[in-house]
Amino acid sequence: MKTTPQTLDDFMAVALAMENEAVERYTEFADMMETHNNDDVAAMFRTMAGYEAKHAQHIMDQMGWQTAPAVPRELVCWPGYESPEAAPIDEVHYLMKPWHALQLALAAEQRAEAFFGQLAGMTTNDSVRKAALEMQAEEAEHVELVTAWMAKVPQPDQDWSDDPDPPRYID
Amino acid sequence: MNDTTLEARLSAADYKSDYKPIWCPGCGDYTVLSSLTKALAMIQRPPHEVAVVSGIGCSSRIPAYTTCYGFHGVHGRSLAAATGLKVARPDLTVVVTGGDGDGYSIGGNHFMHACRRNVDMTYIVMDNHVYGMTKGQASPTTEPDWDNKLSPGGTGIRAFNPLVIALASGANFVARGFSGDPNGTAELIAQAIRHPGFSFVEILSPCITFRPEQKQWKEVVRPAPVQPTDDPGLAARRLMTDDGFNLGVLHAGSRNPYPARMGQAAASLADLESEFEL
Numbered sequence: 001m002k003t004t005p006q007t008l009d010d011f012m013a014v015a016l017a018m019e020n021e022a023v024e025r026y027t028e029f030a031d032m033m034e035t036h037n038n039d040d041v042a043a044m045f046r047t048m049a050g051y052e053a054k055h056a057q058h059i060m061d062q063m064g065w066q067t068a069p070a071v072p073r074e075l076v077c078w079p080g081y082e083s084p085e086a087a088p089i090d091e092v093h094y095l096m097k098p099w100h101a102l103q104l105a106l107a108a109e110q111r112a113e114a115f116f117g118q119l120a121g122m123t124t125n126d127s128v129r130k131a132a133l134e135m136q137a138e139e140a141e142h143v144e145l146v147t148a149w150m151a152k153v154p155q156p157d158q159d160w161s162d163d164p165d166p167p168r169y170i171d
Numbered sequence: 172m173n174d175t176t177l178e179a180r181l182s183a184a185d186y187k188s189d190y191k192p193i194w195c196p197g198c199g200d201y202t203v204l205s206s207l208t209k210a211l212a213m214i215q216r217p218p219h220e221v222a223v224v225s226g227i228g229c230s231s232r233i234p235a236y237t238t239c240y241g242f243h244g245v246h247g248r249s250l251a252a253a254t255g256l257k258v259a260r261p262d263l264t265v266v267v268t269g270g271d272g273d274g275y276s277i278g279g280n281h282f283m284h285a286c287r288r289n290v291d292m293t294y295i296v297m298d299n300h301v302y303g304m305t306k307g308q309a310s311p312t313t314e315p316d317w318d319n320k321l322s323p324g325g326t327g328i329r330a331f332n333p334l335v336i337a338l339a340s341g342a343n344f345v346a347r348g349f350s351g352d353p354n355g356t357a358e359l360i361a362q363a364i365r366h367p368g369f370s371f372v373e374i375l376s377p378c379i380t381f382r383p384e385q386k387q388w389k390e391v392v393r394p395a396p397v398q399p400t401d402d403p404g405l406a407a408r409r410l411m412t413d414d415g416f417n418l419g420v421l422h423a424g425s426r427n428p429y430p431a432r433m434g435q436a437a438a439s440l441a442d443l444e445s446e447f448e449l
Contacts, residue, residue: 024205032196073358081352081389089351090379090386092196167195167306167380 003074004119008127011119012059013069014077015135018112019056020068021083023049029092029101036094044101052085055138077119084111095163097156106146113139181215183208188238199350199376200230203297206353206374207266208237210360214264221264224253226278228270229304230297230376239266247277250285250294257292258429264364265292272302275311275331282333286340289368291428295360296333296371297350299378299385307381333373338407338422343368345406345422347415350376351389355418362420368428375416388416395419 005011026049033042060068078084087104113136120132186208194200211221221239225231226249234241240263244252249267257265274282274296285294300317302308309322311331318325337345344366348356356374363370375392377385395417400406406422 028201028205029196031191032194032201035191035193036196073354076354081349081355088389089199089202090197090377090389094196096196 022052022085025086206356209357213361226273286342297376344370
């Protein structure tokens, strides 16, 4: 049974877990793309992992934590199985372009913004509400930053996923 | 917990090797690897006390991606190799990994008898209902009506039900996980490792290359609406009627594991030679 964090420590532990899961997922994506020689996208995912790691470190510093606290499963109160800030593992493609990577990041930031907003509305603890609203505002900033970044990156051609030597010869 | 203990704690990263997986981007096996390393961090056994054994297939690459001892064996024989290892070295935590083709077809007989013997080890099957490494042939768990150029109109063959077979054969712990739930799956694997005897964890792990429609699995999986039972008959009846998407521990039994005899088999060379005298 999932419950809303009722103390600031619990809330910040959940927020930290979200950031750390995003670091882990972007690192996985960067490794995948490197392995498949998609270096531009790999570099972009590596950069995103770096940003999320900085956010995680910021929370650690704010709370004075030396190690990440364990988060009891019942406190993992986000909808679905994975952190809203972690892009789903199955939404990458070996031929994807930087624009697609940003599209994934934008969706992740939007989910995180919505999650913190929802949590602020649900908690009965003032300090948790205040922190959730701050996090929501930060995520909204990230949404703006990613949106601005996307405007500078060319949109992929329609045939971006065409592969002259596809793995699926049965198509 | 004091600082020394904190420093000594192993994290999931301690179980990941420097080799990068070469699976297709988006494959469910990436998160299963992550779940396995998280589970090993939960049980806090150092990598040199854990052996990861596999057969052949995409998912069978996992041992190389961990820092544990690894054995990448031949097709379908992972459970045979792992059984020998665990019986000879009961002090090790033995985890066996593989896919549905390796485990249920080529290794199908080993699967049943590993369940029956109930040696204390954990078998993780990443089930994507297809032979991915060999380009998309139907596997034992493929739906009979899966239509593709290699089996036009589908095979028409009833799909294998691995969890029911495991229960009927005597597996002491049976669970189903989903690669899209890496934290929940990590907890299942950790429970499976801690449970005595043969533990079987089936993980639905979509093949995004040959079965892209499996991306929809995340919309249909859900926690099993029932509590785990120690009655294999009850668990089997539930599993005979479920749709294959209920997640969680479905059976946690109390059968005694195959007894470890570490130290008792220390026969002398002369004793062993005498057994082979004509």
